[in-house]
Amino acid sequence: MFRDPNNRLQTQLLFTLANAAAEQPGLQVPAITDALDNFAAALTHFGVQEGLSPDRAAREARLIVATLLGLYLDDFVSGRPEQVDMSYEALIEWVQRSGADPS
Numbered sequence: 687m688f689r690d691p692n693n694r695l696q697t698q699l700l701f702t703l704a705n706a707a708a709e710q711p712g713l714q715v716p717a718i719t720d721a722l723d724n725f726a727a728a729l730t731h732f733g734v735q736e737g738l739s740p741d742r743a744a745r746e747a748r749l750i751v752a753t754l755l756g757l758y759l760d761d762f763v764s765g766r767p768e769q770v771d772m773s774y775e776a777l778i779e780w781v782q783r784s785g786a787d788p789s
Contacts, residue, residue, distance in 0.1 A: 697762055726751045736785040746784060753777055
């Protein structure tokens with residue numbers, strides 16, 4: 687979805703708001719933080735359903751969210767979709783391994 691040219695304005699807005707928050711640590715951007723928290727909560731739920739402990743599921747959910755944001759930024763800035771696709775596939779493989787071993 688993030689590669690859809692129709693979403694370019696949303697992408698620019700996301701990075702503009704993220705940049706503003708980085709430059710002004712006291713700035714609150716609930717539109718972004720709430721969306722990230724909701725996404726992480728959903729992933730946490732799925733992790734628990736797959737047998738992970740709630741603590742581990744929450745940690746891994748936040749890691750996945752952060753990784754996806756990094757891949758989004760990488761794709762947007764580098765213009766190397768093949769590289770991003772390979773990294774995304776590696777993330778998927780890691781998630782599958784993690785869910786297979788809930789220790």
